[in-house]
Amino acid sequence: MDGFKRKWVVAIDLGGTTTKLAFFNHSGKMIKKWKISTDKRNAGQYILDNIVTSIDKQLQQLKVDKEILTGIGMGAPGPVHLEQGLLYNAINLGWEKNYPLKKLLEKKMNLPVAVENDANCAALGEFWKGIGQHSKDLIFVTLGTGVGGGIISNGKLVRGVHGAGGEIGHITVIPKNGYRCNCGKIGCLETVASAKGIQRITKQLLASKKEKSMLSDKYFTVKDVFNAAKQCDPTASEVVDTFSFYLGLTLANIGNIFNPEIIILGGGIAKAGDFLVKKVQPYFENYAFPTVRDSTVISLTDLGNDAGVFGACRLILNQMMKSKKM
Numbered sequence: 083m084d085g086f087k088r089k090w091v092v093a094i095d096l097g098g099t100t101t102k103l104a105f106f107n108h109s110g111k112m113i114k115k116w117k118i119s120t121d122k123r124n125a126g127q128y129i130l131d132n133i134v135t136s137i138d139k140q141l142q143q144l145k146v147d148k149e150i151l152t153g154i155g156m157g158a159p160g161p162v163h164l165e166q167g168l169l170y171n172a173i174n175l176g177w178e179k180n181y182p183l184k185k186l187l188e189k190k191m192n193l194p195v196a197v198e199n200d201a202n203c204a205a206l207g208e209f210w211k212g213i214g215q216h217s218k219d220l221i222f223v224t225l226g227t228g229v230g231g232g233i234i235s236n237g238k239l240v241r242g243v244h245g246a247g248g249e250i251g252h253i254t255v256i257p258k259n260g261y262r263c264n265c266g267k268i269g270c271l272e273t274v275a276s277a278k279g280i281q282r283i284t285k286q287l288l289a290s291k292k293e294k295s296m297l298s299d300k301y302f303t304v305k306d307v308f309n310a311a312k313q314c315d316p317t318a319s320e321v322v323d324t325f326s327f328y329l330g331l332t333l334a335n336i337g338n339i340f341n342p343e344i345i346i347l348g349g350g351i352a353k354a355g356d357f358l359v360k361k362v363q364p365y366f367e368n369y370a371f372p373t374v375r376d377s378t379v380i381s382l383t384d385l386g387n388d389a390g391v392f393g394a395c396r397l398i399l400n401q402m403m404k405s406k407k408m
């Protein structure tokens with residue numbers, strides 16, 4: 083068993099823009115992390131080869147033989163068939179439907195591969211090494227380019243029959259006259275609580291208001307919107323309030339189903355910090371069932387962008403333990 087501590091796994095968090103990678107030893111200690119951009123050209127045909135090349139390059143730089151690697155865990159953006167490692171649908175990557183991700187990567191790397199939905203992976207990471215590590219019941223919500231979710235109930239990931247359990251970003255919050263979501267549906271949480279959603283709400287408010295805002299007449303990011311709201315800019319405050327209402331309402335409704343110990347907010351938007359929690363909390367409290375309101379805590383991630391690779395590491399270690407390869 084001791085010898086295995088010197089063995090490593092590769093953990094990959096595959097995203098539509100960036101792919102994060104890390105080496106971990108079998109005790110779960112991160113050895114090295116890095117990232118590459120995701121090349122989606124030509125129906126995503128370069129994505130896996132780029133990953134393989136970058137792993138080889140890192141091993142060379144560290145002067146470590148490829149033999150040290152025993153497996154690969156990966157979080158991918160879309161619902162996943164766990165056993166077969168099929169990605170049912172990955173609109174963001176350009177891949178065909180039912181993409182045999184596990185099989186292809188196993189062939190290229192000659193190593194066992196485990197694949198899971200990216201937000202589920204991040205939830206697993208928080209459960210294993212993050213702020214949720216003492217909670218058997220937790221919900222992880224990633225607020226970034228899109229809105230993703232992962233639910234752990236009684237120590238187990240909620241996956242559902244087709245791997246699409248916990249798709250919090252696609253809960254309908256505006257049933258009438260909402261915007262079309264990337265998933266094809268209308269009025270999903272993602273259309274109002276993602277970076278793109280926040281930017282759209284801001285632009286609409288700026289166009290409809292006569293009063294001057296700190297955000298007027300310039301290109302603005304989501305960070306600018308939150309910073310302006312922190313300084314009590316009226317337009318920015320209204321945007322953050324709209325965002326917080328939809329998020330707080332959704333979290334209360336999911337909270338009523340799972341009564342988690344902790345709801346963890348991650349992703350780029352969570353960098354707004356405690357201010358974000360303070361804005362979402364009152365809406366959550368307003369709409370949650372009293373016992374849920376009093377026993378479920380909303381908190382920020384403490385793993386930041388690394389939650390996904392921690393979860394991917396746990397995923398492959400779990401698979402190897404099950405097949406007794408460690």
Ligand SMILES: [Zn+2]
Pocket residue numbers: 251252263264265266267270272
């Ligand atoms: Zn959607």
